[in-house]
Amino acid sequence: MAGTWSGPGTVTLDDGSSERIRCRATYKVNGPTMEMVLTCASDAYRFNLQAAVVAVGGEVSGTWSESSRNVGGSIQGRGAGGSFQVIAQAAGFGASIALKTTGNKQQIAMKADSQFRAANITLSK
Secondary structure (H helix, E strand, C coil): EEEEEEEEEEEEEEEEEEEEEEEEEEEEECEEEEEEEEEEEECCCCEEEEEEEEECCCHHHHHHEECCCCCCEEEEHHHECEEEEEEEEEEEEEEEEEEEEEEEEEEEEEEEEECCEEEEEEECC
């Protein structure tokens, strides 16, 4: 998973509208720890998600932040073999994130309870 990945996706907003986005993710892996930066943008929408997690015995925990909205919090979940299912939480915000890596392809699906309702992203190396 380490390295830079990029590709297209869609983001769905609370009014039901959706937009195509272009994303780039950078991962730094060091043993059980991973740092991630995911930047996605469309003509009208942008987010910059950063996370630092540690995986021990299939349990994943860490912190996340989104710089354009100045929000951040905790991440908890499970992961193994290139597949992760986590919950990102902060005051007034919650999102489920599923990430699956197969070969040089990566699928990211996010569902949230805020103005940003969902994102589906396909990345490749």
